Amino acid sequence: MDKEVIIEKINDFLIDEFEVEQDDIHPEANLKDTLELDSLDFVDLVVAVESNFGVKLVGEDFINVTTLQHFYDLIEKKLG
Template sequence: MTREEIEEKVKGFMIEELELEEDDLVAEALLKDDLGIDSLDYVDIVVIVDKIFGFKIKPEEMTDVKTLGQFCDYIESKVG
């Protein structure tokens, strides 16, 4: 899966499932502060990522993931 495909899928589920605006989904966007993703959203994200990308997110691996770009990096490291 290419980086573009990963970003496309991530943006797709964030728009559809979390009802975020496409214009807000830039690599530098902070997940919590800019996008407003809270702990309940993270639960949804874990389920969605498992369904789309086929792996379970480990909370301890997400401690340094602050931006949308870093989140895509994380997914790329798992599926690449």
């Protein structure tokens, strides 16, 4: 899957499912601080990734994921 498609899908479900403002979505956005995702949101995020991309994420996958760019890269790596 093309990286641009991955980014578009992620951004779409952040807006639709998590009510993140379009203006807050950029690669340097911090998932917790800028996008205001809490621990429950991360559980929902795992479910959204599984349903949109068919990949399974575990807690360890998020150890170094702090920004949206890190999250894009994680999904791209899982799909690769």
